[in-house]
Amino acid sequence: MKHTISVLVENEFGVLSRISGLFSGRGFNIESLSVAPTMEADLSRMTLVTRGDDRILEQITKQLNKLISTIKVVDFTHGEYIERELALIKVSTDAESRAEALRIVDIFRAKVIDVTPKSYTIEITGSPAKINGILELLRPMGIKEVVRSGPVVIGRGAKGVVA
Amino acid sequence: MELTGSQILLESLKLEGVDTIFGYPGGAVINIYDDLYESPINHVLTRHEQAAVHAADGYARCTGKVGVVVATSGPGATNTVTGIATAYMDSIPMVIICGQVPTPLIGNDAFQEADMCGITRPCTKHNYLVKDIRDLARTIKEAFYIARTGRPGPVLIDLPKDIQVTKHKFSYPDKVSLRGYKPTYSGNSRQIEKAAKMILAARKPVLYVGGGITLAAAEDELLKLAEQTQIPVTTTLMAMAAFPQRHPLALGMLGMHGTFYANMSVTECDLLIAVGSRFDDRVTGRIDSFAEKAKIIHVDVDPTSIGKNVDVDLPIVGDLKDVLGKLLGILSQKSELVEDSVESTEEWRTMIYEWKERHPMTYRSSKSVIKPQYVIEKISEMTDEDAIITTEVGQHQMWAAQFFTFRQPRTFLTSGGLGTMGFGLPSALGAQVAFPDRQVIDISGDGSFQMNSQELATLVQYQLPVKIAILNNNYLGMVRQWQQMFFEKRYSQTVMELPIDFIKLAEAYGATGLQATKVDEVEATIKQALETPGPVLMNFKVSREENVLPMVPAGKAIHEMVLAS
Numbered sequence A: 001m002k003h004t005i006s007v008l009v010e011n012e013f014g015v016l017s018r019i020s021g022l023f024s025g026r027g028f029n030i031e032s033l034s035v036a037p038t039m040e041a042d043l044s045r046m047t048l049v050t051r052g053d054d055r056i057l058e059q060i061t062k063q064l065n066k067l068i069s070t071i072k073v074v075d076f077t078h079g080e081y082i083e084r085e086l087a088l089i090k091v092s093t094d095a096e097s098r099a100e101a102l103r104i105v106d107i108f109r110a111k112v113i114d115v116t117p118k119s120y121t122i123e124i125t126g127s128p129a130k131i132n133g134i135l136e137l138l139r140p141m142g143i144k145e146v147v148r149s150g151p152v153v154i155g156r157g158a159k160g161v162v163a
Numbered sequence B: 001m002e003l004t005g006s007q008i009l010l011e012s013l014k015l016e017g018v019d020t021i022f023g024y025p026g027g028a029v030i031n032i033y034d035d036l037y038e039s040p041i042n043h044v045l046t047r048h049e050q051a052a053v054h055a056a057d058g059y060a061r062c063t064g065k066v067g068v069v070v071a072t073s074g075p076g077a078t079n080t081v082t083g084i085a086t087a088y089m090d091s092i093p094m095v096i097i098c099g100q101v102p103t104p105l106i107g108n109d110a111f112q113e114a115d116m117c118g119i120t121r122p123c124t125k126h127n128y129l130v131k132d133i134r135d136l137a138r139t140i141k142e143a144f145y146i147a148r149t150g151r152p153g154p155v156l157i158d159l160p161k162d163i164q165v166t167k168h169k170f171s172y173p174d175k176v177s178l179r180g181y182k183p184t185y186s187g188n189s190r191q192i193e194k195a196a197k198m199i200l201a202a203r204k205p206v207l208y209v210g211g212g213i214t215l216a217a218a219e220d221e222l223l224k225l226a227e228q229t230q231i232p233v234t235t236t237l238m239a240m241a242a243f244p245q246r247h248p249l250a251l252g253m254l255g256m257h258g259t260f261y262a263n264m265s266v267t268e269c270d271l272l273i274a275v276g277s278r279f280d281d282r283v284t285g286r287i288d289s290f291a292e293k294a295k296i297i298h299v300d301v302d303p304t305s306i307g308k309n310v311d312v313d314l315p316i317v318g319d320l321k322d323v324l325g326k327l328l329g330i331l332s333q334k335s336e337l338v339e340d341s342v343e344s345t346e347e348w349r350t351m352i353y354e355w356k357e358r359h360p361m362t363y364r365s366s367k368s369v370i371k372p373q374y375v376i377e378k379i380s381e382m383t384d385e386d387a388i389i390t391t392e393v394g395q396h397q398m399w400a401a402q403f404f405t406f407r408q409p410r411t412f413l414t415s416g417g418l419g420t421m422g423f424g425l426p427s428a429l430g431a432q433v434a435f436p437d438r439q440v441i442d443i444s445g446d447g448s449f450q451m452n453s454q455e456l457a458t459l460v461q462y463q464l465p466v467k468i469a470i471l472n473n474n475y476l477g478m479v480r481q482w483q484q485m486f487f488e489k490r491y492s493q494t495v496m497e498l499p500i501d502f503i504k505l506a507e508a509y510g511a512t513g514l515q516a517t518k519v520d521e522v523e524a525t526i527k528q529a530l531e532t533p534g535p536v537l538m539n540f541k542v543s544r545e546e547n548v549l550p551m552v553p554a555g556k557a558i559h560e561m562v563l564a565s
């Protein structure tokens, strides 16, 4: 089963390798990982997506918690949360397909951020499912490149995840 | 007061109560060694950095204090890695200080540069690269705190050369504030209450005790609990000395080379109380049949140990001393129920004693060749079971666990988790430094001994009267045993072709060398070794193809043992 986990860590040298090393060293897989500092400069927030059965997930969260640099671990899978990902997509276009591309961009409320005679570069944010959706529709035109940020998540409601 | 980084280091060590460190100098720590020259801290110069770490490890295991190591950058630092991994696997508190190239050169493939934080990340509890002199004192404070609290472990500090000479005002913090590190000490009272109920309801309970019991210094509580409830105790390799093995409730070791009666007890029990043990594969054998009929209570300070390998009915996270103390408190208020339970478990103990009678821990004795087990029995007897025993890794290690009758905590120092050949001699060295007046004996194999034999020099230099007993089968015996049993006796690379003259080797270093080739020389050899001052090496030429039994073949359940005939 897929799990999306938020980890608050000390924003210090080597933290990323501690986290990724924990996964590689124990044979857990990371599907995606995104990291950036929080409002508090000495804290970073990581969002990682992983897969495994209950026992593996229990180990993953326990092992994450065990790291000295880790301050908080939240597995969002069982709660309500909002998930957003950013993708930049370079798609081949010609005179014929251009209108169709723009229509798709419009439907998905995406944006064209760079244009050449042969291509559009499209920016889209949304749930990973939405991004998969637009990719599916653009695929026949020829996708030259896709860059995805991996999802970031935040819980629903007034309460935040804080140190 | 302004001090240099290396002075700050040494002052901090003093404030942490460190009086002895183990190490080896080099360019990147030369400033530390210069300051050490006039420091009251005692430094032991081993002949290899790996040995320095094992020595600090042995020192830590027998005292409960944090072992401290200093090594230079690059090769000095990488030499420490096996020692660090050994300590990590057995949760030994230790602080390793490595020199590092100056901060502006880090990452440049500078001379004798190695990324020690990268290399040791998976085998330390935590590690630090100190990049600013202002962080140094706090880092040392945190390192010691992390090493000795919670589930203990080694912490490495990488200290660049320029930081060692930079001056800064010294003030040692009296508190640590680590928001990401708050070990749980106090066991949940409701869970402990439940544990008491389960214990009182059980008909066939067994205590399965691991090295955590010694890390928490909770051996007294364990003994009280066992005696109060009359629950039999089986110990892992790491806990053999944590429960008096002569005690009627002692079942000895369990697992791959465990006793018949320990393994049967675990297989048949209806309640398994795991205390500071971690269901290691060498203990459990085929995991799905391990304690199949039992409810499991698991007490450990490290939540990641609980539920990792087996499903647990009642997890209790906490310091073992706290948890067992509270459990004893609850039970002492229910003395009538405890009496009832002792009565209703009588049958169970009778069953276990029958198993024990049927298949005691034994071996076929001989008058013509020296049996390695016999040597261990004699050493046990002739030291009043009071010596600190260290081991290397192999058959001799298992025989030491099986045939030495331990009766005092912290007297059996062995590499359980990593299984590091070469651990025994340097850890004995460290133990002897900690206890100059106690008898310290390294039970060794001819293969393992050669992995750190250079430490004979250290023993002689510091006049450390460690006795070394090599059970010499001229084989990498444990591997040979597997080859005999599972590879049709194809002894690939396990025959030590060159019969080494260990007596001459000992003498070359200025130690005493003794040898026994016949059964009736064994006692005299041990006696002479114990009476000879200074380090003594005993070379026992033992029966070569002796096997460690019982044995649970890999992949089998622990009751499917090959027994000694």
Ligand SMILES: Cc1ncc(C[n+]2csc(CCOP(=O)(O)OP(=O)(O)O)c2C)c(N)n1
Residues within 6 Å of the ligand: B392, B393, B394, B395, B396, B397, B419, B420, B421, B422, B444, B445, B446, B447, B448, B449, B471, B473, B475, B476, B477, B478, B479
């Ligand atoms: C550093 C290291 N290398 C290899 C091994 C694998 N190994 C385990 S036991 C053993 C044989 C040990 O031989 P010896 O020290 O003579 O002990 P014996 O089994 O003969 O008593 C070996 C090679 C190990 N445990 N550690």
Ligand SMILES: [Mg+2]
Residues within 6 Å of the ligand: B394, B445, B446, B447, B471, B472, B473, B474, B475, B476, B477
């Ligand atoms: Mg051997």
